[in-house]
Amino acid sequence: MADSKIVTAALLIIGNEILSGRTKDANLPFIAEGLGTMGIRLSEVRVVPDVAEEIIGAVNVLREKYDYLFTTGGIGPTHDDITAECVAAALDLPLVQNVEARRRLEERWASTGIEINEARLRMANTPEGATLIDNPVSAAPGFQIENVFVMAGVPKIMQAMFGSLRERLVGGAPLLSESVVCNLPEGQLATGLAALQERYPDVDIGSYPSYAHSGFRVAVVLRHTDADLLEAAAAAVMVLIDELGGEVEPQEP
Amino acid sequence: MADSKIVTAALLIIGNEILSGRTKDANLPFIAEGLGTMGIRLSEVRVVPDVAEEIIGAVNVLREKYDYLFTTGGIGPTHDDITAECVAAALDLPLVQNVEARRRLEERWASTGIEINEARLRMANTPEGATLIDNPVSAAPGFQIENVFVMAGVPKIMQAMFGSLRERLVGGAPLLSESVVCNLPEGQLATGLAALQERYPDVDIGSYPSYAHSGFRVAVVLRHTDADLLEAAAAAVMVLIDELGGEVEPQEP
Numbered sequence: 481m482a483d484s485k486i487v488t489a490a491l492l493i494i495g496n497e498i499l500s501g502r503t504k505d506a507n508l509p510f511i512a513e514g515l516g517t518m519g520i521r522l523s524e525v526r527v528v529p530d531v532a533e534e535i536i537g538a539v540n541v542l543r544e545k546y547d548y549l550f551t552t553g554g555i556g557p558t559h560d561d562i563t564a565e566c567v568a569a570a571l572d573l574p575l576v577q578n579v580e581a582r583r584r585l586e587e588r589w590a591s592t593g594i595e596i597n598e599a600r601l602r603m604a605n606t607p608e609g610a611t612l613i614d615n616p617v618s619a620a621p622g623f624q625i626e627n628v629f630v631m632a633g634v635p636k637i638m639q640a641m642f643g644s645l646r647e648r649l650v651g652g653a654p655l656l657s658e659s660v661v662c663n664l665p666e667g668q669l670a671t672g673l674a675a676l677q678e679r680y681p682d683v684d685i686g687s688y689p690s691y692a693h694s695g696f697r698v699a700v701v702l703r704h705t706d707a708d709l710l711e712a713a714a715a716a717v718m719v720l721i722d723e724l725g726g727e728v729e730p731q732e733p
Numbered sequence: 734m735a736d737s738k739i740v741t742a743a744l745l746i747i748g749n750e751i752l753s754g755r756t757k758d759a760n761l762p763f764i765a766e767g768l769g770t771m772g773i774r775l776s777e778v779r780v781v782p783d784v785a786e787e788i789i790g791a792v793n794v795l796r797e798k799y800d801y802l803f804t805t806g807g808i809g810p811t812h813d814d815i816t817a818e819c820v821a822a823a824l825d826l827p828l829v830q831n832v833e834a835r836r837r838l839e840e841r842w843a844s845t846g847i848e849i850n851e852a853r854l855r856m857a858n859t860p861e862g863a864t865l866i867d868n869p870v871s872a873a874p875g876f877q878i879e880n881v882f883v884m885a886g887v888p889k890i891m892q893a894m895f896g897s898l899r900e901r902l903v904g905g906a907p908l909l910s911e912s913v914v915c916n917l918p919e920g921q922l923a924t925g926l927a928a929l930q931e932r933y934p935d936v937d938i939g940s941y942p943s944y945a946h947s948g949f950r951v952a953v954v955l956r957h958t959d960a961d962l963l964e965a966a967a968a969a970v971m972v973l974i975d976e977l978g979g980e981v982e983p984q985e986p
Contacts, residue, residue, distance in 0.1 A: 496939050499775045500910070501765030502954065503941065508780075512754030522752045524787070527761070527778035530939070534777070557920040558940040559927035599923030634942065657753070667810040670852030674812035686749050686783070687811040688756065689887065701755065 487520045487652040490542040493527040494553040506635045507552045519651030530560045539570035553633030557599045568607035578606040588619035614644045653705035658714040660700045664726035672720040680713040740773045740905040743795040746780040747806035759888045772904030783813045792823040806886030810852045821860035831859040841872035867897045906958035911967040913953045917979035925973040933966040
């Protein structure tokens, strides 16, 4: 088995609009899957309002507890965009105008005829010592300071930013997964699955019921970094389903 | 102005499948909007894995910090369903078999020909002293203990459970909102909006940019419990947009 250190990350989603239900977050699954492919496990997510003490508190807990912290939201030009100043406060660093960020913004504004004003220049502020995260969509960059990565909340921009981070992030062995879907109720599988979890204690075995028009289905999802171990555990789940008289659904290719 | 106490709530989403990105959470916006109509403000959300110490830790922080805590996920029959025991541990209460929960499950199982087994009976376990939350979909109930409301993760079941809670929850004045959508860039609105936020310090004024095929749009969303104050602040936003040469989009009815 290759390096099996588990590299962990947290996501902090900042914004009243998520907490009010007005905006449905689309960044969590995108970031979760992207991190997964790099061998980084998203281990906790928090959503907090545009309130400085809540943001600062969450940044400090999460950056200390996990290898990486990603934030989304609150980096625009308006009064409710306070992420940069909160991250600076959390790390006890001064908030400064980042020269390169200002240059990129002015270049974009010159080419699009947008006037420079004080509010827009807030988007050039970062904690001292931050490195920028490119924003090919609308120029206003995100930034990295220590293990904290500050990104936009608008999914299109966040995705572009996240895509540029791949080479900065050091993952562990990628977490592989196998799904076994069957037509048995969870309550019938449960005892056997619990025994398999004991037999394969390092494999993360989850059971997810759902309702389809053809009746209930259960997806047993297994995760581990070791493909051989994963395959053995998945095979054992299929034997269990067979022994219980269930049928395994063919996998989508 | 009516009672303006702000009643707050947190949501704890429990499950590896959300953190892996495999399952997209649909419960947050549903609960946020439902609470909003009752005058309860969703103030924080956390997503944690199926790990006892993480669940217990989050339950204890959130139930103490907010008026209500809602949890979703982890109440099925399988080994990864550990919410009930974790909530019991968090509240330092014994986990017991709830007689009424068992009765409901046995009644359902008798009518559908499902055998009783030890794994299924785990769904009748609650912290001592809990009251049940009805599950009209699949019988296995959620429960309330103190200010903690434990619900299923499957959206259809969660929604049915949440619907039955309305009479148990005591809200404050409902938070009203007004949206003003315009064609000005955020950076042009920002200074004027910040001034309006100072003029109406109690109104929560948020600015949300988006990209449509017709170009960028900004939605200014105002929230407060007082309809007159809200209307005055929204009118001031419209005046600001007009002064800046922008156009307000007609509202959807």
